[in-house]
Structures are given as C-alpha cells and as structure tokens.
Amino acid sequence: xxxxxxxxxxxxxxxxxxxxxxxxxxxxxxxxxxxxSTYSLKYGHNKAxxxxxxxxxxxxxxxIVGNIYHLTNTDTMEIxxxxxxxxxxxxTAIALLLxxxxxxxxxxxxxxxxxxxxxxxxxxxxxxxTLEIILRKIKTLRYRILFGITLFVVLLLIWAxxxxxxxxxxxxxx
Amino acid sequence: xxxxxxxxxxxxxxxxVAILNGDAYSVSIITEIDERLNRNVxxxxxxxxxxxxxxxxxxxxxxxxxxxxxxxxxxxxxxVTAEGQKILDHTRVQRNSLWEAIPRLSFxxx
Numbered sequence: 001x002x003x004x005x006x007x008x009x010x011x012x013x014x015x016x017x018x019x020x021x022x023x024x025x026x027x028x029x030x031x032x033x034x035x036x037s038t039y040s041l042k043y044g045h046n047k048a049x050x051x052x053x054x055x056x057x058x059x060x061x062x063x064i065v066g067n068i069y070h071l072t073n074t075d076t077m078e079i080x081x082x083x084x085x086x087x088x089x090x091x092t093a094i095a096l097l098l099x100x101x102x103x104x105x106x107x108x109x110x111x112x113x114x115x116x117x118x119x120x121x122x123x124x125x126x127x128x129x130t131l132e133i134i135l136r137k138i139k140t141l142r143y144r145i146l147f148g149i150t151l152f153v154v155l156l157l158i159w160a161x162x163x164x165x166x167x168x169x170x171x172x173x174x
Numbered sequence: 175x176x177x178x179x180x181x182x183x184x185x186x187x188x189x190x191v192a193i194l195n196g197d198a199y200s201v202s203i204i205t206e207i208d209e210r211l212n213r214n215v216x217x218x219x220x221x222x223x224x225x226x227x228x229x230x231x232x233x234x235x236x237x238x239x240x241x242x243x244x245x246x247x248x249x250x251x252x253x254v255t256a257e258g259q260k261i262l263d264h265t266r267v268q269r270n271s272l273w274e275a276i277p278r279l280s281f282x283x284x
Contacts, residue, residue, distance in 0.1 A: 024221070030240070030247025031200050031217055037243040059218040063225050 008036045008052040016056045021066030028064065032056065086132050093124035119162065127155045180232075180265055186211070187223050188232060188262055191252050199238065199249040200224060224252060232258035 013029075020028055032055055039048035097120060103110040112120075134147045160166050180188070190206045191198040200220045207213050227233040238249040254262070 024225075026247050027200075027237070027250040028217075028221060030244035030249060031221075033245035033247065034201050034241075034243050035217065055217050058216045059221070061218055061222060063222040064218065 006040075008032070009049050012053045012056040016059065019060055019065050021064065023066065024064060028059070032059075082132075082136060085135065089128040089132055090125065093121075093128045096124055097121055123155065123158060123162075127151060180261060183219075184223055184227060184232075185262070185265060187220070188227060188254055188258055191233060192254050192259075192262070196251065196253065198252045201249075203252075227258070228252070231255060232261060 013032075016029070016032065017025065032052065035055060036048055036052045039051045042048075043051070097117060100110050100112045100120075101117070104112060130151055131148060134151065135144060138144050138147060157166075161169060186207065187203065190203050190210075193210075194202055194206060200217060203224075204215050204217065204220055207215050224233065224235075228235055232255055233252045234255050235250045235252045238251040240246050240248045
C-alpha cells in the first residue's frame with residue numbers, strides 16, 4: 001500500500017512515455033515525478049495523482065511530441081500489429097457467420113434462425129477475443145499452441161453439442 | 175537580432191531564468207513565476223517556451239543532477255545566452271522609451 005502511494009498513475013506514465021520525444025523524456029519525466037512528489041506532500045496521493053494525470057494530458061502538444069516518427073519505433077509497432085491481428089480475427093468470425101446466411105439463399109438444407117446466428121456469433125467472436133488475449137498475454141510459442149488448440153477443441157465441442165447434441169446437456173441440439 | 179522579438183511570456187521566462195542564476199529548470203521556473211507573479215503556468219507551457227527559446231539561441235541548457243524525488247532522472251538546467259541578454263536589454267530600452275513617450279496628460283484622465 002505504501003509502495004502504491006509513492007507512485008503516480010502507471011497508465012498516464014505509459015501514455016507520456018509513448019508520446020514524448022525520446023530526447024526530452026528524461027528531463028520531463030523527472031519534472032513530472034518531482035511535481036508529483038510535491039503534490040503528494042501537499043495534497044495526499046489521490047489529488048496528487050489527479051494533478052499528475054492533468055500534467056501529462058496538458059503536456060501532449062507538438063513541441064513535446066516532436067516529430068511523429070518515434071511514435072512508431074517502440075512498442076507502438078507491436079500495438080499496431082496486435083490491433084491488425086484483432087481486426088483479422090473479428091473479420092474472420094463475421095465471414096464465418098455470413099457463410100450460412102449466404103447459403104440460406106441457395107439451399108433449403110441450411111435454415112438458421114436469428115437465435116442461431118446470435119449464439120454462433122457469441123461463440124465465434126468470444127473464441128476470437130479469447131484467442132487474441134492468449135496471443136497478447138502468452139509469449140511462449142509452446143504455450144500459445146497448447147492454449148490455442150485447447151480453445152479450438154472447446155469451441156468445436158460446444159458447437160457440436162449445440163448442433164447435434166453429443167453430451168445430452170439441456171442445450172443439446174438435434 | 176533586430177528580427178527577433180520576444181513575446182510577453184517568453185520575456186518573463188528569460189527574466190526568471192536570469193533571476194534563478196544557474197538553478198533554472200522547468201519546475202523551479204514554474205514555482206518562481208507563481209511566487210513572484212502569482213501566475214499559474216502548466217509544465218507543458220513552460221517546456222514549450224523553454225524549447226522555443228533554446229531553438230532561438232536565447233537560452234542554453236545542460237543536464238544537472240538526478241535526485242530521488244525526480245525518480246532518478248536528471249534536470250535540464252537553463253542559462254541565458256549572450257544573445258538572450260542582448261535581446262532583454264533591447265526589449266527593456268524599447269519599453270522604457272515607450273513609457274517615456276506617453277504624455278503626462280494621458281494618465282491624468284484616469
């Protein structure tokens with residue numbers, strides 16, 4: 001608890017470290033910390049933290065950001081790649097959902113109702129988001145593969161249970 | 175130098191840097207402005223002006239010491255350059271001449 005009281009908002013500091021030009025980072029970070037330290041003594045941790053966040057937000061201006069090239073040099077690139085991957089995953093889930101919708105126009109064998117699309121949508125998007133979390137949080141390839149395969153097996157089992165009922169649960173389809 | 179003019183806030187910042195005489199960095203400048211002029215200035219505004227004045231060649235800077243309360247980060251200490259002193263003198267002379275040019279009658283009305 002005492003440790004927390006000596007530290008300003010980590011999110012605000014991460015935001016500052018992202019936008020601030022590397023050339024100015026050390027001096028300005030020091031200034032921010034010094035002001036936070038003064039605020040803490042004067043007003044206590046909560047208000048000091050609010051004032052710290054205000055300082056960080058008001059600092060976000062062209063003269064401090066400098067040229068924008070550094071914004072894509074550090075972790076920003078990874079964030080962009082992660083977001084691209086997330087969009088791909090969500091687009092794949094939506095494309096899979098569209099498949100039965102299109103098929104319904106050509107054959108009577110596929111006959112999905114709104115509830116079917118809703119459940120399938122939750123399943124697919126939920127699986128996609130879980131996969132994205134796994135890829136973001138787990139960095140070891142071995143565990144990524146392990147958790148990824150487990151996720152897909154769980155998805156297939158739930159799908160099969162809802163479609164044809166292999167376990168005989170109350171949600172089993174026929 | 176004749177092409178260079180100082181904004182009101184720029185002038186204040188250079189004067190404060192001169193007053194602080196070797197101990198001028200953004201936080202101490204903000205405190206000094208607050209104490210002397212009762213004016214609240216944000217860290218972003220002061221950093222912007224300091225960078226601009228340094229680019230104009232009116233201030234120069236170097237890294238100072240790191241302290242614990244700064245999270246181990248060094249300060250950037252500012253000093254007024256010879257050109258900065260010249261422009262301050264020039265501004266002062268200009269202001270004085272303008273004050274002296276005001277007819278006494280102008281102020282008697284108020």
